[in-house]
Amino acid sequence: MKKEKILCCALCAAFWIFTANACGVLPEGIPENKNIDISSSLTDSSSMTNFYMTDSSGYSDSLSADSSSSDSEKDDSSDSSQNVMENVTDIEITQESHDKELTTENPYVTADLDRPDLAFAPNDAVCKYLGRTELSDDILWCAMSGTGCEFEYTGKNLEITFKGDSSVNDYYNHRARIGIFVNGERAADEIISENEISIPVIKSENEDTYNVKVIKLSEAEMSTVGIKSIDIDDGESISPAAERPHKIEFIGDSITCGYGIDDDNPYNNFSTATEDITKTFVHKSSEILNADYSVFAMSGYGVLSGYTSDPSQINTEAIIPPYYCNLGYTNASFTGSGAPQNYSWDFERFRPDAVVINLGTNDFTYCQNDSDKLESFIQSYADFLRQIRANNPEAEIFCTLGTCSQQIYSQVEQAAERYCAETGDEKVHALLINSGDASYGYGANWHPSEASNTLMGDILADEIAKVMNW
Numbered sequence: 001m002k003k004e005k006i007l008c009c010a011l012c013a014a015f016w017i018f019t020a021n022a023c024g025v026l027p028e029g030i031p032e033n034k035n036i037d038i039s040s041s042l043t044d045s046s047s048m049t050n051f052y053m054t055d056s057s058g059y060s061d062s063l064s065a066d067s068s069s070s071d072s073e074k075d076d077s078s079d080s081s082q083n084v085m086e087n088v089t090d091i092e093i094t095q096e097s098h099d100k101e102l103t104t105e106n107p108y109v110t111a112d113l114d115r116p117d118l119a120f121a122p123n124d125a126v127c128k129y130l131g132r133t134e135l136s137d138d139i140l141w142c143a144m145s146g147t148g149c150e151f152e153y154t155g156k157n158l159e160i161t162f163k164g165d166s167s168v169n170d171y172y173n174h175r176a177r178i179g180i181f182v183n184g185e186r187a188a189d190e191i192i193s194e195n196e197i198s199i200p201v202i203k204s205e206n207e208d209t210y211n212v213k214v215i216k217l218s219e220a221e222m223s224t225v226g227i228k229s230i231d232i233d234d235g236e237s238i239s240p241a242a243e244r245p246h247k248i249e250f251i252g253d254s255i256t257c258g259y260g261i262d263d264d265n266p267y268n269n270f271s272t273a274t275e276d277i278t279k280t281f282v283h284k285s286s287e288i289l290n291a292d293y294s295v296f297a298m299s300g301y302g303v304l305s306g307y308t309s310d311p312s313q314i315n316t317e318a319i320i321p322p323y324y325c326n327l328g329y330t331n332a333s334f335t336g337s338g339a340p341q342n343y344s345w346d347f348e349r350f351r352p353d354a355v356v357i358n359l360g361t362n363d364f365t366y367c368q369n370d371s372d373k374l375e376s377f378i379q380s381y382a383d384f385l386r387q388i389r390a391n392n393p394e395a396e397i398f399c400t401l402g403t404c405s406q407q408i409y410s411q412v413e414q415a416a417e418r419y420c421a422e423t424g425d426e427k428v429h430a431l432l433i434n435s436g437d438a439s440y441g442y443g444a445n446w447h448p449s450e451a452s453n454t455l456m457g458d459i460l461a462d463e464i465a466k467v468m469n470w
Contacts, residue, residue, distance in 0.1 A: 104189040108182050108210075109203040113157045119229035120238060126230060127151040128240040130215065131294040132327050132350070134343050136334065139163050140227040143220040143328045143340040145257050145277040146295040148178070149227060150213040155236025158202040160214060163226030164192045167332040174222035174272045181213040181278075189217075191273055192225050195335070211241060218272035219257040220328040220340060221298045246291035246470060247350060249392070250282045251320060252358035254299035255403050258282075260444025261453065268444045270299070279450045281433075282356075284457030289470055294350050296324060303359050304373075304380040305366035314366050320359060321384050325391065347391045354464055355388055356398045358433075360408040367408065374411050381415035382422070389425060396467055402433040403448055403456060429467060433459050 120126050121138035131147035133140050142148055160180065167175045180188040180201055188199050202210060216225055230238055250256055262274040277283055277295065286293040298320070300307040306318020323329050327340030334340075360377070367373040381399075388397060399416045401409045413430040420428050433456050441449040448456070464470065 106187045111203045111205045113203045116231040117234045119231045122227045126238045141334045142216040143224040145219045147216045148214040150241035154209045156204040156207045157233045159231040161198040161228040163228045164195045165224045165332045167223035176223040176225035177218040218275040223332045244292045247352045248291045248293045249352040249355045252297040256297035260447040263444040266442035266446045281453045281456035285461040288461035302363035304377045307362040355395045358400045364408045378415045382419040385419040397428045400431045403435040
């Protein structure tokens with residue numbers, strides 16, 4: 001413990017050295033984080049200073065007036081009134097009412113009602129799955145940012161029961177963060193720190209119909225969470241939410257995960273408690289385009305190399321391609337059900353119309369301005385495009401970069417051009433995204449603020465709409 005305290009103090013001092021966008025920084029001090037070399041992480045901070053001193057000149061000073069995060073409006077499909085009591089499981093609700101104070105005041109809890117009578121397993125008969133999820137032993141496990149479920153509920157007494165994973169006792173506070181949205185409004189915001197927890201969502205004297213969306217706000221590598229049951233009273237109904245007209249997959253790193261977006265002090269370190277996918281360009285562009293989205297992103301990851309504090313040492317453990325055909329990767333584990341890296345992903349479950357890649361920032365910590373390394377990055381990126389195309393044969397692919405660092409964007413363009421020239425694929429596009437200047441503010445470790453993400457989302461949505469004729 002003494003060693004960990006010394007490390008923690010040293011890390012804090014090191015972060016004060018960095019005076020600009022440290023978008024590739026990994027959360028240090030996480031037990032068994034396979035992307036961190038503790039012995040060398042602080043030995044040569046000067047070698048990375050130029051990387052963090054990124055140039056934001058030329059960035060636009062304009063910002064969209066609407067920087068708020070909103071979810072979809074309630075769907076009025078007639079299916080929402082369908083009673084699905086025949087799908088009820090034999091789960092017996094015996095847990096005491098959840099008495100932990102919610103971090104968000106819930107405007108939909110206005111009546112003092114007992115625990116609901118029935119518990120439904122979150123299968124596809126009662127809810128629409130969001131992102132790459134895995135139903136195992138009637139528990140819907142969520143790993144990646146943005147995973148969860150969405151359903152229409154008619155009634156007046158709704159709770160949702162969650163299952164914690166091995167991170168619930170994590171003393172570094174890297175537990176899973178979840179949000180529950182009712183009719184697009186945040187009704188609950190919770191860090192999962194118990195093995196099992198039931199959260200009141202709707203408690204009302206009057207019956208009504210609601211759109212309910214459960215979203216894992218934090219990323220996969222540190223923690224996962226299981227949705228154990230959707231709990232309602234006898235005579236009430238739940239049914240899957242309607243599919244949106246478009247689908248987008250996002251592949252990326254910490255920027256895509258919303259690393260530190262709820263922390264306006266750039267000198268603060270990583271915490272899952274300050275990650276929120278609903279405030280990122282991912283969620284914002286999808287809302288503009290009325291699209292369902294799926295995220296495959298992990299902080300510090302790259303295509304050729306993950307983040308490294310020593311450019312002479314490549315980090316091949318923290319790269320996306322080896323895990324892309326799985327649910328993901330985590331240092332935690334599903335309770336009694338393995339981990340996301342042990343599950344193959346069935347691409348038929350989510351066929352995106354568009355795939356957005358935002359990778360390269362962490363690769364640059366290794367490549368720097370070395371021509372041989374940059375050539376290896378170009379080839380690795382082109383190879384990854386082949387892998388993406390093999391699993392998404394009809395999607396338009398957008399290769400984006402620009403947030404925090406633009407140094408490797410030329411190589412992203414070259415990779416796209418090389419892939420297209422070699423394959424004849426005409427559905428790949430390179431896009432440099434403007435994330436604003438310092439006036440937009442920063443999140444933890446100099447990651448993009450919500451204001452920057454709003455600008456990015458607007459730009460990306462506009463480009464996708466043009467290419468896709470949406």
